Amino acid sequence: MQYSDAFLKDILTRTKVVAVVGVSMNPVRPSYYVARYLTLKGFKVVPVNPGNAGQRLFGQEVRASLSDCPDTVDMVDIFRRSEHVTPIVEEALQVFPELRTVWMQIGVENAEAAALAEARGIDVIQNRCPKIEYQRLFGELRMGGFNTGVISSKL
Template identity: 75%
Template structure:
């Protein structure tokens, strides 16, 4: 299922707390700079990485698993290979009663996990990046010379 720009805009506007699974403390890794960007945009980012549990990133303690996260997470952003997605989605659905979105990063897709989440009423975004979509939909990419497809001036 492909979301429209309106769908993505709605998802990003309603999201407040994001658990980022597979985040890296290395600032050159995409998972780090995506999570950092989202935190700078006002989202509460809960970093999840068992190899760095207890460290601090983006003002939050890195958690070993989704089970260690606060229960009011409304989006899970997954930076793991596609074959690792099903147990992450299962844990997220069990852990977060008000989960609204499962977001799989660029290159990450898993039809079975997506169907499981959708069957529970959770929106699923696959093979996209919330940082890129936020910048594109809210007018920040044009500063970098990207054609966002959004008109910012009126005649």
């Protein structure tokens, strides 16, 4: 999947509330540190994991499902296997009338779910990580010596 830097940056700039489906309470799991990173960058993260419902993570109550989320959500970030994505997107479309983005993590792709969201005018990102894209597009990877392909100054 090819996405322009401007498209990704626009999504990350306009997003304020992210429901992270499949977040783990284990700090070594990618879903944990991505959700934590987004929280540290000022996003409100609503953790969703039925196995940990009722516990607290990053100052928020872990929800059993998207239907249990109390807030309007701008973006749903999905940490589930590709074959489990369609019901998640269907639920998100029912629960969040203001939803603007469905984001599927690295290794997660589902054409059916993407088509459902896109038919409603919702932006869809597949096989990408918002943490990595944020770091790349907003200059944090350059500090680690990575060539991000993003020119940040002009001569």
